[in-house]
Amino acid sequence: MARGDGHERRYEGYRQAAREATADTLYDLARAGCAPRALLLGLRLTAIDDAALAAWEIQWSESRFPWRRIVGQARPYIRRFEIAIWVRGDLLGLCIGRASRGPDNVTLHYVERRRGSNGLKGSVAEIATDAAETYAVIIGRRQLKLKDPVEGAVPLYRVLGFELAGSYRGSTYFGRSVSP
Template sequence: MNIHYGLRETHERYEQLRSIAREVTQESLSDLYQDHANIRLLGIDAEAISASEAWCDMACSRPRAEWSWQEASAEYRKRYPKRFELSIWHQGHLCGLSYGRPSFGKSRMRIELIEGAPRSGNPLGPRRVVPITIMNATAYAGILGAKELRIMRPAQPLIGYYESLDFTYVPSTGAQHFPDYLYKVIR
């Protein structure tokens, strides 16, 4: 068997699973938001990357991370075919991007990064980007059989917000491979 063919099959299989998770989440939005028909959930593609570059030009109420979604997502795609990834759109405006990955045994799903568009360009705002991301990560985790969802390296000011969403905070042990995180058991 050609190793490149096997890798391509793996990528395609997990993209199908991510697509199913997005469809399930999309359907769930109708129960939560009146404007659900205006929200689209997609993977992270060239259009999402291009739209995220415009975030740097918007008047931000907070400093934006000094890194590139294009570089980060390309590396993540290559290293983690089973990855979680999501772009959230509202009427053609990119509102949020996130990615993560399952643990090697698939018992946990890690959300590595959630970033929302600056408030001035985000019709959904952070109070909807984060819950939609969590819903989608939970759906994907469920498909993979994970029993726990984690948010890795949370920004200190957001810990209380995540705790209000039923996550439990676990501070870092100080060891390099044991960062702060929040977790929630998936039922």
């Protein structure tokens, strides 16, 4: 076994733990009537694997981002964060980013929900950022950042506690502190 394989498995365990914690919380909130009922109907949070990319190609008639290329570019980064959001076999959201080398942050580079009829419209960003925040806590980061969020989504991100964090090399970042 190569040294990198062990690190990859360890970080995939962290990503999976974050996705599972978010799914459990969302299920409890939906049962209490505090989250979309769609979450009771087969919510799954997974890695962006071959099945997710195949579903993206088949189910999404429009997409803002070239997800197959993005995932290919992100795979070498062991500290990456990724999530595919499914309900009843329908892929409704994708998100990918990565952690900084130091203890500062996890930055989400791409977040997208499937356009059109989507039972989680308005919730994909919240689900993705919740799982990413849990991942940040697990790996000891202090902030969650968004890189170049889609302009129309900025008001939602502000409701979720993100504030303008600044610009760097032509990119705009929004951030919030994570709560351990």
